[in-house]
Amino acid sequence: MSGAPLVALRGVGKRFANGVQALAGLDLEIGPSEFLAVLGPSGCGKSTALRLIAGLAAPSQGRIVWDRAAEAATRAPGGIGFVFQEPTLMPWSSALGNAMLPLRLAGVPRAEAEARAAAALAAVGLAGFERAVPRELSGGMRMRVSIARALVTRPRLLLMDEPFAALDEITRWKLNDDLLGLWATERFAVVFVTHSVFESVYLAERVVVMGPRPGRAAAIHGLSEPAPRAPGFRTSARYADSCRAVSDLLSAALAAPAA
Amino acid sequence: MTRGARMARIVAPAALGICALAAWEVLVALNGIPPYVLPGPLQIARTLVADWTGLSAALAVTLRITLMALAAAIVLGVALAILFAQSRWLANALFPYAVVLQVTPVVAIAPLVIIWAKDATLALLICAWIVAFFPILSNTATGLDAADRNLADLFRLYGASRWQTLVRLRLPSALPYFFAGLRVSGGLALIGAVVAEFVAGTGGTGSGLAYVILEAGYRLQIPKMFAALTLISAIGIVMFVVLGLIARLALRRWHETAGAGEE
Ligand SMILES: Nc1ncnc2c1ncn2[C@@H]1O[C@H](COP(=O)(O)OP(=O)(O)OP(=O)(O)O)[C@@H](O)[C@H]1O
Ligand SMILES: [Mg+2]
Numbered sequence: 001m002s003g004a005p006l007v008a009l010r011g012v013g014k015r016f017a018n019g020v021q022a023l024a025g026l027d028l029e030i031g032p033s034e035f036l037a038v039l040g041p042s043g044c045g046k047s048t049a050l051r052l053i054a055g056l057a058a059p060s061q062g063r064i065v066w067d068r069a070a071e072a073a074t075r076a077p078g079g080i081g082f083v084f085q086e087p088t089l090m091p092w093s094s095a096l097g098n099a100m101l102p103l104r105l106a107g108v109p110r111a112e113a114e115a116r117a118a119a120a121l122a123a124v125g126l127a128g129f130e131r132a133v134p135r136e137l138s139g140g141m142r143m144r145v146s147i148a149r150a151l152v153t154r155p156r157l158l159l160m161d162e163p164f165a166a167l168d169e170i171t172r173w174k175l176n177d178d179l180l181g182l183w184a185t186e187r188f189a190v191v192f193v194t195h196s197v198f199e200s201v202y203l204a205e206r207v208v209v210m211g212p213r214p215g216r217a218a219a220i221h222g223l224s225e226p227a228p229r230a231p232g233f234r235t236s237a238r239y240a241d242s243c244r245a246v247s248d249l250l251s252a253a254l255a256a257p258a259a
Numbered sequence: 260m261t262r263g264a265r266m267a268r269i270v271a272p273a274a275l276g277i278c279a280l281a282a283w284e285v286l287v288a289l290n291g292i293p294p295y296v297l298p299g300p301l302q303i304a305r306t307l308v309a310d311w312t313g314l315s316a317a318l319a320v321t322l323r324i325t326l327m328a329l330a331a332a333i334v335l336g337v338a339l340a341i342l343f344a345q346s347r348w349l350a351n352a353l354f355p356y357a358v359v360l361q362v363t364p365v366v367a368i369a370p371l372v373i374i375w376a377k378d379a380t381l382a383l384l385i386c387a388w389i390v391a392f393f394p395i396l397s398n399t400a401t402g403l404d405a406a407d408r409n410l411a412d413l414f415r416l417y418g419a420s421r422w423q424t425l426v427r428l429r430l431p432s433a434l435p436y437f438f439a440g441l442r443v444s445g446g447l448a449l450i451g452a453v454v455a456e457f458v459a460g461t462g463g464t465g466s467g468l469a470y471v472i473l474e475a476g477y478r479l480q481i482p483k484m485f486a487a488l489t490l491i492s493a494i495g496i497v498m499f500v501v502l503g504l505i506a507r508l509a510l511r512r513w514h515e516t517a518g519a520g521e522e
Contacts, residue, residue, distance in 0.1 A: 054416055080416060082413060088409040088410055088413065090410065090427075090431065091512070092512050101413075105417045105419045106418070133512050135512075153417075
């Protein structure tokens with residue numbers, strides 16, 4: 001990452017009311033249009049970190065520092081998109097209704113919101129499915145609606161919490177490539193939480209490896225690969241090398257005694 | 260559900276009912292049981308036709324009170340649930356009293372209500388409402404709190420107002436719960452309406468089906484009692500079916516079991 005970060009976590013800790021210390025001393029910097037993957041074992045506080053960045057919870061220790069120039073636009077409603085592990089759609093609402101929710105909440109008139117949501121659905125490959133309700137869509141399509149909803153406000157920062165974990169591998173690969181395509185055109189910053197070494201290496205410019213709870217960044221692996229990835233990258237030796245390097249970092253992080 | 264399974268759900272109870280009625284008729288005829296002890300189904304049907312003018316008027320009265328009580332239960336139940344959802348403090352303060360109202364037998368409250376309420380219809384309405392409102396209140400309150408946590412976070416992330424969150428997230432989330440409560444409340448409204456009229460007795464200005472049963476009892480017009488009983492059951496069954504149908508239609512879009520797409 002070069003230049004001033006869009007947002008930086010400095011020594012961030014989170015202690016819940018029940019006494020669980022989910023995060024401790026987490027340092028993390030996210031560049032203005034960086035694709036950052038966060039990799040770590042279950043329960044190390046990845047989701048918690050995303051919620052802190054989104055402003056859905058406040059850190060107990062440390063600070064979250066935003067770029068002065070970009071802060072207002074990013075932290076205004078619609079400046080941050082969030083994609084959960086589950087599609088998290090409103091089952092009573094159509095794909096279009098779900099995708100335009102952020103705009104409707106911001107008071108955008110219906111006609112304009114519909115047009116922009118339809119464009120967002122088309123961008124994720126769902127043109128023609130505007131009127132379908134979630135239960136008529138496949139798991140992959142539901143996740144696409146969820147991504148369209150996150151992108152419909154043209155956010156500066158996209159937070160993704162294991163978005164493709166519940167999908168089959170073929171669908172996941174397709175969505176990986178589509179996400180990279182969207183990122184290449186829109187240039188938003190991404191924090192992508194995943195359990196998968198392979199997915200993190202394939203997608204991200206940098207991979208942050210977190211240790212067991214209380215989570216903090218144990219290691220950072222930067223990839224020299226130009227993004228988005230060229231076809232054939234998945235089978236290249238460079239990819240295999242990076243996967244091995246990140247795997248080793250993860251093993252080391254898991255072996256290290258928790259602070 | 261397949262077409263066959265749905266047919267079976269109608270045909271099976273209907274066939275059972277017809278067999279039972281036939282057995283009843285035969286039993287009464289063979290043993291020569293007099294009508295003032297146990298009338299046969301055919302005689303009850305004849306009474307239903309012969310006394311239709313009086314019975315239908317009573318039916319209209321009971322039906323009206325039941326539906327008005329149900330409407331009041333819906334409006335006040337939902338309104339209270341929304342009020343509860345606005346403030347935990349308020350919910351904690353009020354909910355115990357709703358429970359007290361629910362667990363106190365209506366026969367015990369009815370005489371008081373009848374004394375206090377000037378209007379007889381109003382008294383019956385209040386009693387029926389007391390019996391009917393709780394399932395709607397408690398179900399809707401549960402439903403309003405059952406909105407998906409992540410969706411609620413999403414609404415927060417996009418700066419949704421309290422009102423937007425209520426209308427666009429919490430109320431739709433509560434809809435299946437509300438309909439589950441409504442189906443129970445429908446039956447309870449009928450029970451409340453009939454029980455209250457019984458308590459009011461012939462001394463009241465009652466003219467509903469309960470009054471018909473009481474009066475017919477005094478005069479030993481047992482077939483008429485059975486006819487009125489039949490009508491009360493009919494109201495209950497029709498209401499159960501209609502409310503179920505309304506729920507199916509309203510929830511068609513997201514309720515897996517109610518969807519036409521699953522067949
Ligand atoms: N609201 C909460 N109250 C109390 N403890 C919590 C809360 N949210 C999370 N935790 C705890 O904090 C720890 C970190 O949770 P978090 O969900 O951030 O982990 P994660 O890295 O996202 O795990 P996973 O990979 O399984 O999703 C866990 O031990 C969890 O039980
Ligand atoms: Mg998580």
